[in-house]
Amino acid sequence: MKATQRDFLAVAQRAAGNCAIAFFCGPDEAGASAAAARMVAMLPDPGERIELSGGDLRSDPVRLVDEARSTSLFGTTRHIMVRAAGEETHDAIKSFLEMADLGETSGACPIFIVATSATDKSRSAKLLIGRDDGLVAMFYAPDLRTVTAEVRTMADAAGLRLGGDLAEQIARAAGLDVRLAQSEVDKLALFLDASPQSPKLADGEAFELIGARTEEDGFMPLVNAVLSGEVRKLPAELERMQHVGLNPVGVALALERRAAQLASLAAKLEPGSDIGAVLDRQRVFFRDKRDLSVQLRRWPSKKLERLVPRLADMHAALLGNSQNADLILRQSLTQIARFAAPHR
Numbered sequence: 001m002k003a004t005q006r007d008f009l010a011v012a013q014r015a016a017g018n019c020a021i022a023f024f025c026g027p028d029e030a031g032a033s034a035a036a037a038r039m040v041a042m043l044p045d046p047g048e049r050i051e052l053s054g055g056d057l058r059s060d061p062v063r064l065v066d067e068a069r070s071t072s073l074f075g076t077t078r079h080i081m082v083r084a085a086g087e088e089t090h091d092a093i094k095s096f097l098e099m100a101d102l103g104e105t106s107g108a109c110p111i112f113i114v115a116t117s118a119t120d121k122s123r124s125a126k127l128l129i130g131r132d133d134g135l136v137a138m139f140y141a142p143d144l145r146t147v148t149a150e151v152r153t154m155a156d157a158a159g160l161r162l163g164g165d166l167a168e169q170i171a172r173a174a175g176l177d178v179r180l181a182q183s184e185v186d187k188l189a190l191f192l193d194a195s196p197q198s199p200k201l202a203d204g205e206a207f208e209l210i211g212a213r214t215e216e217d218g219f220m221p222l223v224n225a226v227l228s229g230e231v232r233k234l235p236a237e238l239e240r241m242q243h244v245g246l247n248p249v250g251v252a253l254a255l256e257r258r259a260a261q262l263a264s265l266a267a268k269l270e271p272g273s274d275i276g277a278v279l280d281r282q283r284v285f286f287r288d289k290r291d292l293s294v295q296l297r298r299w300p301s302k303k304l305e306r307l308v309p310r311l312a313d314m315h316a317a318l319l320g321n322s323q324n325a326d327l328i329l330r331q332s333l334t335q336i337a338r339f340a341a342p343h344r
Contacts, residue, residue, distance in 0.1 A: 002120060002129050003137045005146070008035055015135045016042040020100060021093060021111045023128050025118040026139035029253060030177040035137055036112045040079060043110065047077030054084025054115070055320035061091035065099050068108035078109040083249070085316040086117045090124045097127060097134075116315065142178070147171040151181050158189040159199040166204055172285045173207075175257040184210070219246060219254035224291045226333050227258060229298050229340030238330055248325040251333075252315040258295075259308055265292065266301050298340045310336070 001019075003011035005028070012035070015022070022039055024032035040046050050067055057064055067080055082089060093113075099105050118124060120138040128134030151167040162170075170188075174180035187210045194200035222241055225233040241251065268278055275293050284292060299307060314332045318325045 001132070001135045003135065005031055005035070005137075005139050005142075008137055009038075011135070012039045012042060012137075015039075017044075018133060019110060019135050020105065020108065020133040021096065021113065021128060022135040022137065023093075023118075023125055024112070024114045024137045024139065025116075025120060025122065025125060026137075027141045028139040029114070029116045030179050030257075031139040031142060032114050032116075032137065034178045034182070035139065036081065036114050040081070040112060043077075043079065045077045046079050047109075048079075050078055050080045050109075052080060052082045053319055053322050054082065054086075054088030055322075057082065057084070057092035058088045058320075061095045064089070064092040064111065065096050065105070065108075068096065068111055069105065080109060080111045082111065082113040083319055084113060084115045084118075085319050086115065087122060087124055088320070089113050089115065090122075090127070093124055093127050097131070100133065116319070117312065142176045144168065144171055144176065147174070147176045147178060147181060150178055151185065154182055154185040155188075155202070157196070158185055159194040159196045160185065160189055160192070161199055161201045163201055163203045166202060166207060169204065169207060169285065172283070173287070175254070175261060177253070177257055219251055220291075222246070222251060222333075223254050223258050224295075226255065226337045227262070227295045227298065227340055228291060229337055229342060231337050231341050234334065234337050238333070242326070248318050248329040249315065251329060252311065252318055255336075256308075256311050256315065259299075259304065259311055262292070262295055262299055263301075263304050263308065265296060266299070266304060269296065295340075298342070303339075307336070 001011060001015055016039060022036065024036045026032055052063070052067065064080070064082075070078075096105065096111070115122075115124065120129070120136050125136045129136050148168045148171045151170045152162060155162050155167065170181055170184050174184060184207075188202050188207060189195070189200075191210045192200040192202060192206060194202070222237040224230075225237045265278065265282060268282065269275065275296050276289070279289050279292060314328070317328050317332075321328060
């Protein structure tokens with residue numbers, strides 16, 4: 001089976017009961033992760049979550065079969081969530097399907113794989129597309145209209161009526177990341193004490209209040225320190241990252257989203273352009289204007305061409321070596337910040 005973000009919900013509802021492996025891929029990693037979580041929620045009883053990395057399965061492909069056929073310590077249901085990059089899970093998927101075709105995976109728990117840098121044309125995806133017990137869901141890069149509509153759906157489910165262009169504001173503030181947008185909607189509903197049974201009207205003022213209250217707990221102060229080349233601020237931000245418990249992969253994703261935003265904006269700059277005017281024309285969220293203005297000066301197009309693959313390599317390294325993720329992230333962020341810093 002195959003799906004995209006357009007028909008994912010309909011396909012997933014049909015597949016949830018008998019799908020052995022669901023493979024989520026495409027350039028929108030946030031959308032793929034959110035879809036995987038949504039499909040897990042469709043299970044009658046998701047039970048215990050077993051988390052594996054692509055690196056785990058690349059070094060030991062048979063482990064996927066073993067984990068899927070194992071029983072919980074307390075005899076409860078289970079599901080497996082795998083975070084991988086590219087073709088890291090190919091051999092593990094192949095081994096599982098070979099056992100399935102022999103009838104050796106009866107009773108195995110469902111498997112969900114989120115594979116960054118993979119597509120529906122990858123070798124791993126091709127193993128699953130033609131099977132009734134497999135699902136490949138491809139998530140293309142999101143656009144503002146799609147994420148805005150998704151925010152409205154989230155708000156309706158949370159009992160929020162969004163006034164004016166607030167749904168678009170939330171989409172922009174989240175960098176078109178549906179997981180961050182969901183977090184903002186959840187915080188807004190909690191702040192307003194909204195529920196489906198007691199809906200509340202939300203406006204820009206309420207959103208500003210929850211944004212000001214939670215910004216220090218988020219990724220952006222760290223992202224901005226790194227990409228603005230604020231080397232002196234970086235040690236304090238790295239300490240905050242550890243204290244707050246920010247997820248290293250989440251930090252990497254936030255950096256990748258900001259780099260993509262910078263690349264999009266840089267493409268619209270001509271020699272001698274007024275950066276502020278370009279940001280106004282692109283309707284950039286006002287809280288981001290100062291940082292984006294600095295970062296566009298730090299990262300001209302040629303430097304961005306080197307940054308984007310560097311961030312992708314860092315992301316893959318974090319996924320493949322979760323035990324040393326904090327160290328890898330600290331070293332990488334320090335190198336990037338030094339590269340961005342103005343040289344006197």
